[in-house]
Amino acid sequence: MNLRQLEAFRAVMISGTVSRAAELMGITQPAVSRGIAELEAQVGFALFDRIKGRLVPTPEGQLFFRDVDASFVGLDRLRASAARIRDFGSGSLKVASLAALGSTLVPRAIRFFREQHPSITVTLTVMSSSAVRNHVADGQYDLGLAADEVDLSGVDHQLFGSFPGVCAIPGGHPLAARSMITPPDLDGHDYIALSPEDRVRLRLHQICEQAGVKPRLVAETPNSATVCALALEGVGIGIVNPLAADGFQERGLVLRPFKPEVPFRSHLLFRPDVQKGRIVRAFVAALLKARNTRRSLSADQS
Template sequence: MNHRQLEIFNAVMISGSASRAAELLQVTQPAVSRAIVDLEEAIGFSLFNRIRGRLVPTPEGQLFFSDVRASFLGLDRLRMSAARIRDFGAGSLRIASLAAYGNTLMPRAIKLFRGQHPDTAITFQIALSAQVRVLVVNGNFSIGLAADEVDLSGVEHRVFASGRASCVMPPGHPLSARAVIHPADLDGVPFIALSAEDRARGRMNAVLDAAGVRPNAVVETPFAATVCALALEGVGVGLAQAVAAEGFLERGLVMRPFEPEVYFKTYLLFRPDTQKSILVKHFVAALLAARDRGARPSPAQEASGTRGARPFRSRPSADEAG
C-alpha cells in the first residue's frame, strides 16, 4: 500500500467513478483501475464491487474510506499551514475572547500588536468563557480572555481587569433621569438578565436580595453586548460594563452607574504546559495597553456618567512588563 494508491482510491470515492477520478488526477482510466486492484491486494479485502462496469463501494470500502478521508483532511490542513507560513511568515498566534471584549478591546489590541508584528498570522475567535477555556486547555489557542465564572483549574491564569457594572436602558426610559441607579429603582422593572452562571449576575442578585428587590426578568442572555442591544430596543433595563457598551452609547443607549458597586472580573488564560513565546508576551503587552487606554472614558461615556474598565492592578506585574 502506498500514497499514490490511496490518492487514487480517495479520488474514486469522492468523484464517484474511475473515469472522473482519472480526469481529476490527469491519468488514464486503466491506471486508476490497476491502482485499485493493487490496493485491494495489499490490504486483503475488496473495496468495490464491479457491477456493469461501475465501481460500487463495498461496506469494507466505505469503512476504509472514512479513515483515508481523515488522513487527506490532515494533509489539507498541513497544506493550509504551509500556505499561511509562506504568506504571513513563520509566526502565528491563536487567541480567543469572551464577547464583551471581543468586539471592542481585542480588535484594538490586535491593531497594536500588528504594528510591531505585521508578518504574524492571527486566528481570533469569540466564544463563551467556558469555550474559551476549552480552546486554551486543549492547546489549540495560546491566549484566552474569559469572565470569572470560568473554571480556572488546569489553566494558568491572572486577573486582567475589573469593570464596574452599570445599568443600560433606552433613551427616554424613566430611570434615565437618575444620575445613579439604586436597587429600589429596579423593583418590578422589566430586566434583561445575564446567564445564571455569570458571577456579575450573582453579585447583582445578592445586592438586590439584601434590599428585598425583585426586577421582572424578561430575557436571559450570556452576552453583555446583547444586553446592550436589547436595552437599546426598549426590551428592558440591563447590566453591563462600559467596554461592552461601546458602539451602543453612540447610538443612544443610556448608561447609569449602579450603587452599591458591582464589578465584572475578567481573567487572562494561558496554556499550562508551555512557556510563553515572545509573540504571546508581546500580545499580552498589547492587550494591557489597549485595556489601559480603554480605562479613559470616551465622550459618550462621559455623557452617560460612566467610565471604562478599571485595571485590577495599579501597575503592571513583572510578567506584564515582560
C-alpha cells in the first residue's frame, strides 16, 4: 500500500462519496476508485460495500479507518513541525543560564523573542555555569549563558558581555551615604563573598590585599542575587553583578559603583554538533536587545 491509496480511502470516509473525495484530492473520480480497489487488494478485505452505486464502509473498513486516520494526524503534525523548522529551525528552544542572568535578563529576552515568534516554546533552566557548559556540550540545551570561569573547551562560544560589579549595601548602612565605594571603604565591614573559585572574588581579593584592606567575611554564596538578598537583610555588603540586582533597589537595597572596576563577564555557549539555526540566532538577538536595554536604563539612572 502507498500513501496515495490511503489518502483516497480516507477522503472517501470523510466526505462520504467518491466525487467529493476526488474534489478534496484534486484528482479524477476513476483515480479515487482505482486507488481504493488497489488498497483493498493489498489489505485482503473489502473496505466498502457497493450498494446502489454508493460506497458504504464495511465493519472491517471502519476498523481500518481508525488506524489510518490516526496515522494522518501524525502526518499533519510532521507537516506542522516541518513548517516550523523551515521558518525558525525548530518548534522549541532550550536555554540554560547562570543564576545572575536567569532571573532577570533572560526572562526579558524571552519576552522580546516571543513578541516576534509566539509559536516557539522556550524552556529556561537556571543552573551553575559549569552545569550550563556540560549540558550545552552534551546537546541537551540549544544555548547557554555562563560566567567566564567556566571551561570553554568543547563548545562554541562568544563573549556576551562585561558588566562592572556594584556594591550591594543594606539601607541605613554607613556606606550607603557614599556615591562610590573603593577598597578602603570595605575595611572592617561585614562582607558577603561569592564562591572561592569565582573570578570576581579572586580579583577583589587581590585588590584588597594590595590596598591593605581586610573586610570581615561573614557569608559566602555562588549567586549575586543571593548576595543581594543577604545584604537586604542587613547581613553585610558585597560586590554583585548589576544584572542580578534588578528589583532589589525597589525593596530598599542600595547599589553603588565600585572602583577600580571588577567586571562580571559572561559567555554565550552553543552546541558544538550543530550549526546555529535561525531560531537560535533570533534568540541571541533578543538577548542582545535585553542586554542593551538594561545598559540604557542604567545609563539613564546614573
